[in-house]
Amino acid sequence: MNQKQQIILDLNEIFTDIIDEGEIMLNPETTANDIDGWDSLNHIQILAAIEKKYTFKFTLTEIQNLKNIDDLTNIIVQKTSA
Amino acid sequence: MYSDFNSLKKNLKKEFSCKYKLKVAVLGDSATQLLCIALKGFALENRIDLSIYEADYNQIHLQLQNPQSYLHQFEPDYVIIFENHKKLASNFYVTPPDTKPCFAQEKLQEVESYHAIVSHSLNAKLLYFNFLEVDDAIYGSYTSSYVGSLLYQTRLINIGLMQLAAKLSQFQLVDILSKQAQYGIDYLFDFKNYIKADMVFSLESLPLIAKIIVDQIKAQLGIITKCAIFDLDNTLWGGIIGDDGVEKIQIGNFGIGKVFTEIQYWAKELKKRGIILCVVSKNTENIALEPFLKHPDMILKMDDIAVFIANWDNKVSNIKKIQQILNIGFDSMVFIDDNPFERNMVKENIPEILVPELPEDPSEYLAYLKSLNLFETTQVSSLDENRTEKYQTESARLKHASLFKDEESYLRDLNMIAQVDPLNQYNLPRASQLTLRSNQFNLRTLRFSEEELLSYKNTEGQFVINFSLKDKFGDHGLIAIILLKELNSNQLFIENWAMSCRVLKRGMENFIMNTLVDFAAKNNYEELVGEYIPTAKNELVKNLYPSLGFEDVFNNQWILKINTYYQLSTTISNNL
Structure with a gap:
C-alpha cells in the first residue's frame, strides 16, 4: 500500500468518528458534497483532528484551496515528508 | 480530567437520565454553535438537560430589546452573553481618540443595561464573559500607563465587570480571563478558526469553557462540595x-x-x-x-x-x-x-x-x-466560618445524648430556645443561603436569592417566617425558613419549608407547625395547604405533612384544618 492509500485509511477513521453517522469510505475524488454531514462545523473538527494526528498546522491558504480528498492527502504527504 | 470536544458532542446522541432541566439562551457576537454543543454535552455528563436557544449571530441588542423576540418568548432560566475581545478591539479602533479614555465606562454601562433587561424583563440570570487581554503593540510598554490604549481600557472593563458581579444579583462572570492566565491565549483562542468561521475558542479549550458555565449552574442548583x-x-x-x-x-x-x-x-x-x-x-x-x-x-x-x-x-x-x-x-x-x-x-x-x-x-x-474547581459557590457568608465549630459541638452533643434514659429527657436537658422572626436585613443572607443549600429537608426545593426573597416578602398576601435555635451547647443561628402565600381568603399555602439537617430529631418540626397554625389562626385562615415535591434528595420529608396531622387531598397535596388542630408536643420554648 502506498503512503496516500494509508492516509486515506486514516482519514476514513477520522471522518467516521467525527461525522458519527456510520462508516465513511473516502476516495481521492470525494468532495464535501458527496458526504452527508461533512458540513462547515464538522470540517473545523476534521481539520483539527488531522493537525493533531500528523502534528502540523494547515495554513489558511491551504485550507482555502482544498477541493477534494486528493488535495488533502497531498498536503499531508508534503507536510509530513518535510 | 474531562472529556474532549468530540466526546461531548457524542453525548448529544446518547441517553442520560437527567435530574435537572433548564432553559439557556446563548447570545454572541461570534459564531457560537460549537460552544453550545460543548455546553450541552458537558451539562449532560452532570445530569443537567439544557434546552438551548442559540440566537442568530450578532443579535444581542435586537433579541434583548425587542419584547416580541424569540428570546423573550423562550423564557430562559439563564442568558449567556459572549462578546469577544476581537470585536471589542474593532469597536475600540473606530472610537474617536478623545472618547477612547471613556471606552470602558461606556461598555460597562451597556453590560449593565443587558443585565437590567435579563434580570427584570426576563427574570433570568445573566452569565457574561469577560474579555481576553491582548496587547496590540501600538504603544509598547507605555500601554499600561496610557489610558487611551486598548489594553488599558480592556483591563478597566474586566475590573469593572467584577465590580458589577459583586454589586448586581443575577449577574455572574464567565471568567475566561483567569483561564488565559493559566493556559495562555494560544490555547484558548484559535485565530484561524476566527478568520474561517468567526469562531473564537479553540476546539481544545471548549470543554474548559463549558465547565466554567456548568459549574456555576450546578452551584445555583445547590450541587456544591461542602x-x-x-x-x-x-x-x-x-x-x-x-x-x-x-x-x-x-x-x-x-x-x-x-x-x-x-x-x-x-x-x-x-x-x-x-x-x-x-x-x-x-x-x-x-x-x-x-x-x-x-x-x-x-x-x-x-x-x-x-x-x-x-x-x-x-x-x-x-x-x-x-x-x-x-x-x-x-x-x-x-x-x-x-x-x-x-x-x-x-x-x-x-x-x-x-x-x-x-x-x-x-x-x-x-x-x-x-x-478541578472543586469548591464552586454562589455566595460567601460570615456564618460559614462557624460551621466547623458547630459540627464539633454536634459530635459532643452526640456523645452527651447516650447518657440519658430516653430521648425526651435528653431533649429537655438541651434547654432549646427557638426564636421566630420575620425576614429582615440581618437574617436575609442566611435565609437565602438556607433555601439555596438545603436539599434534604426541603419540601418543594425552591431556591431564592436575597433579592428574590425580599421581593417575595414584599408581595401582598405573602409571608416569610424565619426560625433560629439555640441550646446549652451553642447557637445554631437561623435553621428554618417558611414561605407562605395566600391562596384565597380561607387557605394559606406553604410555598416552601426548608430546614437545616443539623437540627433534625429535636422536635423543631412540631414547634414550627405550632407557630404556623397560630399565625394562620391570627390572620383568619381556616386551612393550611402543603405540598411535597420529590427530588433525589428530599425523601426524608416525604411523609412530613401526614406526620404533622395534614390530610391527603391528592398527589402529595395536603390540607390541615386550623380549628381541629391540637398543639404538638415539643421541648423547645419560644424566646418571646
Missing part, C-alpha cells in the same frame, strides 16, 4: 507518621515539606470559608493526633478538623460514619488520598463521592486539585 476528607500520610504531610515519628515527617522546611505546608494552607482557607474538613487515616489514633498537637509547623490544628477518624477499619466505613455525623449527601463530599488503592476502594463502594486521581508527584497535587 466537605473535604483528607488522608494524612503523604497527603497532609510527607512520610509515614507511624514509621517516621513526629520529628521526621516532612512539613515546613524539612525535606519536601513545603509542598504539604501549601496544601495545609489551602485546606485552612477552605475551612475559613465554610468547607468542613475531616480526616480519615489508617493509623493508631494517638499517633495520628501527635503532629496536630505537637508539631510546630503544622498549619492545620485540631480546631480545624470537624471529624477526625484514625483507626484500622477500612476507609469506606469510616467515610460512611462521617456522612452520618455531618448528615450531608455523599455527592457533596470530596475524598483526597495519595493512595490509588484507597481511592479505588472508596470510589467503587461510594460512587457519589468525588475522588480526584492525584498525580504521582506530590509537588503537583495542589495545582491539580485547584484545576
